[in-house]
Each structure stands twice: as structure tokens, then as C-alpha cells.
Amino acid sequence: MDIKQLKYFLTIAREGTLTNASKKLHIAQPPLSYQLKMLENEIGIKLIERTTRKSQxxxxxxxxxxxxxxxxELVETTLKELKDxxxxxxxxxxxxxxxxxxSILPEKINDFHKLYPKVNFQIREGNSTRILDLLNNGIIQIGIIRCPFDSKNLKYKSLSKEHMLAAIHSNFLSSTKKKKISLIELKNLPLIIHVRFKSMIVDACSGLNFTPNIFCETDDVRSMLTWATTGMGIAIVPKSTVNLIPNIxxxxxxxxxxxxxxxxFLVWLNNSYMSNTMKNFLKNAYLNIKTVDNATALLLRKLFFLIY
Structure with a gap:
């Protein structure tokens, strides 16, 4: 018994006669009658009583x-879903x-969800090292991380560049009107920094002829902001972190x-299987992101090994 025989049987039952069913199926009556007989012989029981006027x-x-x-219905639905x-x-x-x-990811997923509402998501969070471990172990398909990182065995695209912000408690504010602050104004103030940005911050301060007063360094941005809310120091964080915690x-x-x-950067493994869902995500949700050229890739790798 196969799916074609079942479809033939259903059509005969619905149309009432072999003649009408053969017209509906666009096949000759003898082959249709033969298929019905084969089905009945296989299961060993009569399914339709045939008369000159009507089949019952x-x-x-x-x-x-x-x-x-x-x-x-289940077979047809399954085939459609497999094609999907x-x-x-x-x-x-x-x-x-x-x-x-x-905070960036929900917006991107929402854009993609409008195009592909049947796609589901599994989201993992962690620092860049953990995200790359998850990627290399096949637990995730795509990672969103910050530079620097080792670009070996990776493909990647730049998502955005953003300025660093000073998250300042009212204890340290002399003026609340200015929207920007110069790095020199943070001289001698206790700073809370991320280990990933330590070299960049130290070098920037060195260029202004001072050594930063690093009160605390950590590998978690939320912790940095939590510490900053106590007034113990000023956190230097990327712009996209503004809404991570309540900032009263x-x-x-x-x-x-x-x-x-x-x-x-958006990163994924080079020379690995890429599902069509993943291809669609990269194609549709990130049409406007910039592919990193070879020179930038080499610079990223040099920067990674210089810092780490």
C-alpha cells in the first residue's frame, strides 16, 4: 500500500464511480481499477462494492x-514542511x-521574523571567548562578538562601529548639560573597565600623557554598570550597553x-555546513552590513595576538 493507491482510493470513494474517478484523475479506467484491486488484494479485504451504477x-x-x-493530509503537510x-x-x-x-539582536530577529515567521531561535549569551567556543563546538551557528578576535577559520562581517561612553554616577558629575566628555577629564578618576578594552583605554590615555586610574577591571559589562551605580567608579562601556540595566x-x-x-562583528565558521535558514538570515537580516576585506582581517588577527 502506497500513498498513490490511497489517493486513488479516496478519489473513487468521493466520486462514486470508477468512470468519474478516472476523469478526475486524468487516467484511464482500467489502470485505476487495477490499482484498486491490487490494494484490496494486499490487505486481503474488499473495500468497495462495485455495481453498474455506483460504487459503495x-x-x-x-x-x-x-x-x-x-x-x-499528513504526508502532504510533511512534504511541504520538508520543502520549507x-x-x-x-x-x-x-x-x-x-x-x-x-539589545541589538532582538531588533534584527524581529526584522527576520517578519519574513520567516516559522523560524525559531535559540539564543546563548556570554563573553566573546565563550561565544567562539560555542561556535566551534557546533552549539550555535552564528555569533555576535566584539574585536579583537582570532579570525582563523572564521567568516565575519562588520555590524557596527560605536563610540565608548562614560557611565557616570552623580558623585562625579560637575555638569549634567554636556553630552560628551573628553578622556582627559577622566584623569585621576577611578575607572571601571572591561579586560577586552584595557589595552585600548591605556593606549588612549598614554597618548594624552597620563596613566588611567583603573579601580576595577572585569569581563562582564553588566557588572561594570552595576559597580558604576554605586558611585565607586566610572565605567567605560560601548554605546549599545546603555539600556542593559536600570540607570537611575x-x-x-x-x-x-x-x-x-x-x-x-557577525561571525560564523568557514567551510562548515550552512543551513538555508542561516543563509536567509545572513542575506535578509544583514543586507547592509559591510564585509571585512582581507587587509582588515589580517589587522584583526595581528591585534588579537598582540593583546592576547
Missing amino acids: LTDAGKFLYNRSEKIV FNKGIEGTLAIGTIASTA NLTYKEITNPNLVTET
Whole structure:
């Protein structure tokens, strides 16, 4: 018994006669009658009582009719869903993101969801090192991390560049009107920094002939902002982190130093299987992002090994 025989059987039952069913199916009557006979012989029971005027379902035929409708519908739905998977219309996409860019991802996913509402997501958070581990171990398909990183075995695209901000408690504010602050104004003030940005901050301060007063360094942006809310120090964070925690006690000011800029990248493994869902995500949700050229790639790798 195959799906074609079940479809033939259903059509005969619905049309009432072999003649009408053969016209509906666009096949000759003898082959249709033969298929019905083969089906009855295989299961060993009569399904349709045939008369010169009309075909009538037996009790077994009525049972098979009800069951066949469900079987055929399930098969057709399954085939459609498999084709949808093949086109990337359905599926699950696993993405890893660092906490400091967590506010960016929902917007991107929302844009993609409007195009592919049947795609589901698995989201993992962590620092850049953990995201790359998850990527290399096949737990996620795409990562969102910040530079610097080792670009070996990776493909990547630049998502955005953003200025660093000073998250300042009212204890340290002399003026609340200025939207920007110069790095030199942070001289001698206790700073809370991310280990990933330590070299960049120290170098920028060195260029202004002073050594930063690093009160605390950590690898978690949320912790930095939490510490800053206590008034123990000023956190230097990327612009996209502004809404990570309630900031009742904090004022954010852009640091005007041109060297204090960080870049976010979308990364995935080179020469690995790429699902159509993933291809659609990269194609549709990130049409406007900039592909990193070879020179930039080499610079990223040199920067990574210089710092780490």
C-alpha cells in the first residue's frame, strides 16, 4: 500500500464511480481499477462494492477512507514542511551574543521574523571567548562578538562601529548639560573597565600623557554598570550597553577621543555546513552590513595576538 493507491482510493470513494474517478484523475479506467484491486488484494479485504451504477464503501472501506484522509493530509503537510526546511522557511537558528550587544539582536530577529515567521531561535549569551567556543563546538551557528578576535577559520562581517561612553554616577558629575566628555577629564578618576578594552583605554590615555586610574577591571559589562551605580567608579562601556540595566543613578556621556571606538562583528565558521535558514538570515537580516576585506582581517588577527 502506497500513498498513490490511497489517493486513488479516496478519489473513487468521493466520486462514486470508477468512470468519474478516472476523469478526475486524468487516467484511464482500467489502470485505476487495477490499482484498486491490487490494494484490496494486499490487505486481503474488499473495500468497495462495485455495481453498474455506483460504487459503495464497505465497512472496511469506510474505516480506510477516514484513516486515508488523515494519512494523505499528513504526508502532504510533511512534504511541504520538508520543502520549507529546504528553502529555509522553517527551522531553528542558534545564535550566540555577547551581553553588551544583547539589545541589538532582538531588533534584527524581529526584522527576520517578519519574513520567516516559522523560524525559531535559540539564543546563548556570554563573553566573546565563550561565544567562539560555542561556535566551534557546533552549539550555535552564528555569533555576535566584539574585536579583537582570532579570525582563523572564521567568516565575519562588520555590524557596527560605536563610540565608548562614560557611565557616570552623580558623585562625579560637575555638569549634567554636556553630552560628551573628553578622556582627559577622566584623569585621576577611578575607572571601571572591561579586560577586552584595557589595552585600548591605556593606549588612549598614554597618548594624552597620563596613566588611567583603573579601580576595577572585569569581563562582564553588566557588572561594570552595576559597580558604576554605586558611585565607586566610572565605567567605560560601548554605546549599545546603555539600556542593559536600570540607570537611575547613571548619566552616559560619549568620550570624544577618536581612538576609543569598538566594532561588533557577525561571525560564523568557514567551510562548515550552512543551513538555508542561516543563509536567509545572513542575506535578509544583514543586507547592509559591510564585509571585512582581507587587509582588515589580517589587522584583526595581528591585534588579537598582540593583546592576547
